[in-house]
Amino acid sequence: MVVPTATAPLPAGPLTVPEMDAITADEVAIYDRQIRLWGMEAQARMRNSKILLIGMRAIANEIAKNLALAGIGSLTVLDPEVVTEDDLASQFFIQEEHIGMNRAEAAAPSIRKLNPRVTIHTDTDSPSSKPPTFFSQFDITIATELDLDALISINTSCRQCSRPFYSAASYGLYGYIFADLISHTFVIERDKSNIETRLAPETQTRKVISCRTKKEGDKVVEFVTKEEKYSSLADTVNCPIDPTWRPRKRRTVPAALPCIKALWEFIRTSPTHNYPTFSRTDLATFTRLATEAVANLDLPADMLKASFISTFVEGCTSELVPVAAILGGVLAQDVINVLGKREQPLQNFLVFDGEVNAGPVLSLHPEGIAKEENGNGNRAKNGEIETSTAEVVSLD
Amino acid sequence: MEEKQQTKPNPRDVGPRKALGSLHQRIKEARVLMVGAGGIGCELLKNLVLTGFGEIHIVDLDTIDLSNLNRQFLFGMQHIKKSKAMVAKETAGKFNPNVKLHAHHANIKDAEFNIKWYKGFNLVFNALDNLDARRHVNKMCLAADVPLVESGTTGFNGQVQVIKKGVTECYDCTPKPVPKSFPVCTIRSTPSQPIHCIVWAKSYLFTEIFGTSEDDSPEFDHTKDAENAQEIEALRRESQELKKIREQIGTDSFARSIFEKVFTRDIQRLCGMEDMWKRRKAPTALDYDTVETAAKGIPGHTANMDQKIWSLEENFVVFVDSLQRLSKRVQELHAEDGDKSILSFDKDDVDTLDFVAAAANLRSHVFGIELKSKFDIKQMAGNIIPAIATTNAITAGVCVLQAFKVLRQDLSSAQMVFLSRSSERVFSTEKLSAPNLSCDVCGVARATVEVDLSRATLDDLIEGYLKKGLGYGDEISILTDQLLYDPDFDDNVGNEFTSMGVEEGTFITVMDDNEEEGENGEILQPRVNLVLAVVNKEIEEDQDPIVPPEEGMVIPRKVKQVEAAPAPQEAHGAAAGAGMKRMHEDMADSNCGAKKRKLDDATAELSIKDGRRGKGKMEVVEVDDSGVIEID
Numbered sequence A: 001m002v003v004p005t006a007t008a009p010l011p012a013g014p015l016t017v018p019e020m021d022a023i024t025a026d027e028v029a030i031y032d033r034q035i036r037l038w039g040m041e042a043q044a045r046m047r048n049s050k051i052l053l054i055g056m057r058a059i060a061n062e063i064a065k066n067l068a069l070a071g072i073g074s075l076t077v078l079d080p081e082v083v084t085e086d087d088l089a090s091q092f093f094i095q096e097e098h099i100g101m102n103r104a105e106a107a108a109p110s111i112r113k114l115n116p117r118v119t120i121h122t123d124t125d126s127p128s129s130k131p132p133t134f135f136s137q138f139d140i141t142i143a144t145e146l147d148l149d150a151l152i153s154i155n156t157s158c159r160q161c162s163r164p165f166y167s168a169a170s171y172g173l174y175g176y177i178f179a180d181l182i183s184h185t186f187v188i189e190r191d192k193s194n195i196e197t198r199l200a201p202e203t204q205t206r207k208v209i210s211c212r213t214k215k216e217g218d219k220v221v222e223f224v225t226k227e228e229k230y231s232s233l234a235d236t237v238n239c240p241i242d243p244t245w246r247p248r249k250r251r252t253v254p255a256a257l258p259c260i261k262a263l264w265e266f267i268r269t270s271p272t273h274n275y276p277t278f279s280r281t282d283l284a285t286f287t288r289l290a291t292e293a294v295a296n297l298d299l300p301a302d303m304l305k306a307s308f309i310s311t312f313v314e315g316c317t318s319e320l321v322p323v324a325a326i327l328g329g330v331l332a333q334d335v336i337n338v339l340g341k342r343e344q345p346l347q348n349f350l351v352f353d354g355e356v357n358a359g360p361v362l363s364l365h366p367e368g369i370a371k372e373e374n375g376n377g378n379r380a381k382n383g384e385i386e387t388s389t390a391e392v393v394s395l396d
Numbered sequence B: 001m002e003e004k005q006q007t008k009p010n011p012r013d014v015g016p017r018k019a020l021g022s023l024h025q026r027i028k029e030a031r032v033l034m035v036g037a038g039g040i041g042c043e044l045l046k047n048l049v050l051t052g053f054g055e056i057h058i059v060d061l062d063t064i065d066l067s068n069l070n071r072q073f074l075f076g077m078q079h080i081k082k083s084k085a086m087v088a089k090e091t092a093g094k095f096n097p098n099v100k101l102h103a104h105h106a107n108i109k110d111a112e113f114n115i116k117w118y119k120g121f122n123l124v125f126n127a128l129d130n131l132d133a134r135r136h137v138n139k140m141c142l143a144a145d146v147p148l149v150e151s152g153t154t155g156f157n158g159q160v161q162v163i164k165k166g167v168t169e170c171y172d173c174t175p176k177p178v179p180k181s182f183p184v185c186t187i188r189s190t191p192s193q194p195i196h197c198i199v200w201a202k203s204y205l206f207t208e209i210f211g212t213s214e215d216d217s218p219e220f221d222h223t224k225d226a227e228n229a230q231e232i233e234a235l236r237r238e239s240q241e242l243k244k245i246r247e248q249i250g251t252d253s254f255a256r257s258i259f260e261k262v263f264t265r266d267i268q269r270l271c272g273m274e275d276m277w278k279r280r281k282a283p284t285a286l287d288y289d290t291v292e293t294a295a296k297g298i299p300g301h302t303a304n305m306d307q308k309i310w311s312l313e314e315n316f317v318v319f320v321d322s323l324q325r326l327s328k329r330v331q332e333l334h335a336e337d338g339d340k341s342i343l344s345f346d347k348d349d350v351d352t353l354d355f356v357a358a359a360a361n362l363r364s365h366v367f368g369i370e371l372k373s374k375f376d377i378k379q380m381a382g383n384i385i386p387a388i389a390t391t392n393a394i395t396a397g398v399c400v401l402q403a404f405k406v407l408r409q410d411l412s413s414a415q416m417v418f419l420s421r422s423s424e425r426v427f428s429t430e431k432l433s434a435p436n437l438s439c440d441v442c443g444v445a446r447a448t449v450e451v452d453l454s455r456a457t458l459d460d461l462i463e464g465y466l467k468k469g470l471g472y473g474d475e476i477s478i479l480t481d482q483l484l485y486d487p488d489f490d491d492n493v494g495n496e497f498t499s500m501g502v503e504e505g506t507f508i509t510v511m512d513d514n515e516e517e518g519e520n521g522e523i524l525q526p527r528v529n530l531v532l533a534v535v536n537k538e539i540e541e542d543q544d545p546i547v548p549p550e551e552g553m554v555i556p557r558k559v560k561q562v563e564a565a566p567a568p569q570e571a572h573g574a575a576a577g578a579g580m581k582r583m584h585e586d587m588a589d590s591n592c593g594a595k596k597r598k599l600d601d602a603t604a605e606l607s608i609k610d611g612r613r614g615k616g617k618m619e620v621v622e623v624d625d626s627g628v629i630e631i632d
């Protein structure tokens, strides 16, 4: 990565990026409103980044748009498929005349137009044909709308070359985002509070590794460097919900989560590797898989309603643009934050339910991650109330 | 109604129909209005067009600017200075040829967009960036009884709210923050922060030299003037002296005269007020010749380095240089129009920004306050709010999901949605609150009144419509944006409406002050305010020039205030049923409403970089109850 290593000194106002990489006056004018949010250094880091985006459908349209507008260095769009009539319903980079063209190549000119400063590459190979080394060229790989085996294979390749990986898909009103950043260090900038920031674990995956303060006029600003540890998709996919969660909290998990897992399993095990149809046999198989998923996740058995299953299955092949806009927006913002090494990143599985507008982020990890990484994994498990996840009313 | 004749459904309909069922047909038949084609608007229009909303009207007065292009993706370089509404229609129209799009490059407050026009829509979306237009559309949607999806974003924060007359809170049910103002003495005599010096440079110095007049700016708070009468009087004299110097514009000594007035003599006078500096650090006056000598050799293009914090001498050079540029412009304008033209501060007008930045920093130097870069001063002087594509995209997605509930006529499941910055969820939601009974905007009765404007008088309204038609007593006040009538002011009674500026679309408010006795001797509270929307109608000469109210129309009475209630705000929050506390945001000109979310501890502050904290920290409130804190 071009981005400085995790242990590099913190951004401290003046630019630490080499002079030749500094942001030009033209770029400041165009990116003015966002530089005011994340600062010049994050913008410079973004400008030097290379991103791979796999699968050009509704969510990928949104991700490509958001990343191109933000001003990343280059975007490689990879998709072996051709544009069909169905694609027109949920994509804005293509029109009727593109039907029959390769999906990545059809979209590329429109993405280029959004921001001529960003280099757009296309790749029409199948993602499964790519060797692990292929992914080492990119700072981040984002795989959309792929089946579980393909996702795990790409995630494994990315891990081999220490590259962050995201995946996402939408299924009608529902969808998910998964993140495996392996190990990610980031900075939180905040006003210093009366309570001392301790260099200690905050959750089973996150710890504070350093803290620096700076006086700004009347107040003291604190730059807290934190580290998050991640698990691979293969390790996550069979994990139960955090065992410390009490029954009431378990009930807040959307039923879409076991349905998404059931869908992955359905496609993996069906002879044609297809989505379920609305047929009686498919519904029965799907219901069985969803019930198993509920049990594996250690969720209450009665949370899965037959009516929900049929709604989910009926809509699971459609892409709704507002749902794609939400998932693509959240994913792209996370990528931008990760490139800029700012803000808390997604840890590690977001489930979206567009019916009730819920988007909980579940931290799914195999048991023992806390022990391995932090050496005091018992803290969260023994505590009556896990204070690090409690939200406190701020009245100042 | 089903498209039986079609053998194959439109491929654009297949996906949405599977996921949305019968709702999809309503979407295709919906006629919606989108007000604002900026950050949220571009994203929202894309969503609406691709989701297949049947007919979409876009209203926006703005033209496209370079700084829009990082997020308003329907626009490109080639569109700069063109109408946002027109270009948005042209670009988004290609996303789906089945949707009818209409663009209006106009102000939403124009008379053509009247209540009748609003009534033609199933749904209105606000994608606006200012309070005034939001309030206007809110009022119009209440008057026309059309549901409104209101949205706003600031940086990483966003929120969406569904508003429906009589069912939910309206936009004005919770008080909105007023733009921040500062006591005159803080700005003119005892600044202690960079913003005080920036306001001084922009709203005092700049306007005194190039604009109209002193301290009528909304940024000045005059409530403490009386306590400081002596100092206020001295400041008035200072302004008078500055006005005299203004006459020297264009002479070689102009910059020196201004400089020595505001950075030398005025400061020396302040230093003489010893009481003022007992508990503060006294300022240090500057000497023109000393600074000028030290500044020799500094190039004029220093002003282009907008990220750098300029030294005292660099600020001096920019001050003199920008003053010359502005003086030249004023003289050229005056040569054309005989000394009438004035200049006003505009953050995008580089001459005015350079002047304000340099003057603010020189003053900061005098008072020992931290200097700021031009980039930062631009944000503070221009009230720039950070804006990014992703927040707008997510928020616009939520707007459409909420619109689905409105179209399903399932308002009980519609929500107030906030983008959350917690590590545990990306959204926080609340149930929609019931209307605030004491809201000035929706806690009123509304009616349309048909008036023959060619002959109707105020008396026709009072005696005919109100007293005879609705049973009002004598104790009433009637107003538009001015007072038309009250028991002590009856000059207008015989006048025709048109002579009082009442026309088609005017809102007339009737306030009832009568406490009367009911049939059983009980005390009746006064009626709630009645807002009448005027519709012009030609009426036969032999009939009253105002159509009487409908049979059976009753204006509800106010609810008696319980005097013991200590905290109405809290009580209202509790009534909303979400068990939440409410706070008001301390942010001027925010896009968002009055509430912000409690953030996760990891991201507890708005992480705007160094000096880009805008108007200070966002205030946040916890409102979520999704089982995070469990107490057994």
Ligand SMILES: [Zn+2]
Binding pocket: B169, B170, B171, B172, B173, B174, B435, B436, B439, B440, B441, B442, B443
């Ligand atoms: Zn209201």
